[in-house]
Amino acid sequence: MAHINDQPIASWGVVLDNARRPDGDTLDQYLNQLIVLDEEGAGDEACGQRLGCIRPDGVIAQAQQASLRAWAEAGLLADEVWRFDGHTVEYSGQARIGKTKHGTKEKSVPAIDRYTLYNGVCALTDYFPTSVSYDEALRQMLEKANQALPAAQRIRKLCFDKEGWNAKTLGWLSQKAGIAPIVWVKKSAPNVLSLAQIPDHAFVKVDTEMTIGKSHKRKVEYIADTKVPLPHLGDGRVVVLETSDQQRVGIYTSAPTPAETSLDDDRCMSAVDLLEAVRLQQHVENGFKVDVHQMGCDAIPTHKTLTVNQVEPYDLLHAEKQLTNAHKRLDKYTTCLDEVIPQLQEEARLDRHDLNHLAKRSQRLQQKAQQEIETLTSEVESVQVDDNGIVTRLLTRQVLDLRKLTLLTLFKAHALVALIIVARQLGWDGAGPDRLRREFLAHGQRVKFDHQRCIATVYAHPFPRARTQQAYERLCALLHDVPITLTRNGVNYQVRFSW
Known part of the structure; x- marks a missing residue:
């Protein structure tokens, strides 16, 4: 299991930082076996016809859906609002965002777009060529996710960037998919005029300090939750923010207000809920700027072109x-x-x-x-x-063969979920991979196999800090009565932890 994206430029390591690390060739062989299993004889020709994307009903897609369903059933969803975002990616050892060319060792091919549908740590990531539109990728991934999620946890509220501001997309989400979109109103001349025509008495003064913007912060002085006539959309609910420089920006949604429906209706959202949704959306959006997709070395297999x-x-x-x-x-x-x-x-x-x-x-x-x-x-x-x-x-x-890249991202998603679960079991909610590796994972010593009793015992070095030792003992106590099985050379071993 990889240490997510901040692993040093060397080779991928196991959780306990054992000296026996799988190198790039081993990873390459394993990924290639999964790709061959996914195609079932169709080969690279069929992959080229799909513009390098994974097979919709293949093993990789099934693994993505099964992972999403298992994470949701395990209670890892953060809230009711899902988020969708897309970024252009260039591969040159390490990801570079926003480039027009996608460089590989062999040749240059058009850049690719990475789209992620996520809720907390639960995420579905797919790669598409840039010829696939934002709207098309959004629809494909929503249908794919809702097919996998349990009925009670399917996507009903979706927040995304103003790049997805499209009347057809918003209408499809609200009317056909049954999903309430949450998106910033695009700053077009008709939309700006509609926001400017809202009467002043519809606004209330903001008592607490609220700012919007990235590099240039603007203070929000007034807020309104009202119906606004928008081109091609008709009258829609918009939460309007008026800044200190008399500029108005809006957040569009089709979700009803608590006053328009019963309190137990899971579709309704208050103005505060909408503001929180777009705040978290922007927080994650900023995180994509430093997201690294590959390591800067040859340990990662070269992505081939078709x-x-x-x-x-x-x-x-x-x-x-x-x-x-x-x-x-x-x-x-x-x-x-x-x-x-x-x-x-x-x-x-x-x-x-x-x-x-x-x-x-x-x-x-x-x-x-x-x-x-x-x-x-x-x-x-x-x-x-x-x-x-x-x-x-x-x-x-x-076109770029995106199957290996999709698999690699799925492996990283599983590693992230596993590390988060380990942090929770240790009582370290919110601890990141750096802290886990530095204070806990680096003290792993060895695993001893008892072939007669079929027991695998995990040993650890003494922890230098008493707090970490207590967290480890807490983890051992929690896992003492949980049956954990490790399969090695076809033999199942019961895992035990040494205190």
Whole structure:
């Protein structure tokens, strides 16, 4: 089991920091066995047709769903509100957020998007190529999660970033999926106008100190919980915050207020609940900025790329219009270089610096127009028109094989859950991997196997701190009557802890 993402650049270690560590090759072989089992003979060709994503009904997807269900049944859900977030990822030994290229050792392929649906430590993470939209990924993962979760714990409230502000998405969540969305109102001109038209008497003054914003904090002075007419959505519930600089921002939701429904209705949310939901959403959002997906060494297996042939619809009329405009721009900048600039030099209307700047700009735009003409000409010549008049174009792309990356993330999620459970058993709620490794896991000594009695005894070094020793004894007492089985070479051993 890995020590999550902050393991030193070496190899992956076991929990007790034993000297016998599995190296990258062992991990690579194990992951490859799972991938072969997942495909069931379909192979890389089928993976390429899915743009490198995992098989929807395969072993990896089943493991994700089974993990999510088990975590929910174990009572690890934090609250009723689930959260969804997406980030662009580049792989170059360590993750780099927000890049346009996804570099591997072999070649460059388009970047990928990581989407995570989470509630506390319970998380479902999937990777998609950037061609998959936010809305499509959201719908796929919600359906996947609700299929796995117990009926009483299915997703009914979802908080996400304003990137998901889309009338179709919000309507689908509220009307078809039965999920109340919680999202910041997008700062578009019609939405800003709708918020500005809310009468002042709808607001109440905020007595306690409240701020919003990241780098530039703004103080919230007034708050309103009211119905606001929004484009393509109609009248919707919005919690509006007015800052000290007279700016208004809103939080949209379809969840009813406590006054609109009974108190035992699990769909209702107060204004305070909505504010807390978006506060925690932003807290986790900031955590993604330092999230490292791989270690900066060769211990992690290289993610391979796949060549995919795709047939996509092509707007021929729009392309021909763009080609005509590109020819016009090329003629314009060619004329500028051949006639206008020499004339300006003769008349001495501009100094040398301005003339050089104008010439360089014209050359750059001329080259850009020429490249656009070559690209569009190649595209127009490669299109195909079928009997029904539908225009398509054959594309060859490089996509990343996301199966191993998805498995690796699932392993890390299990490790995180296991460490959190260990911390709770020790009475250290909230302790992170660093503290567990430093104060507890580093003192593991050995495991002794009694082959005749089939008992595995765990021994520990003396703990330097009495508090840690008491926590270890508490853990041993809790696990004394819990049957724990360890399988080694086909033999089941009962685990015991030495005090």
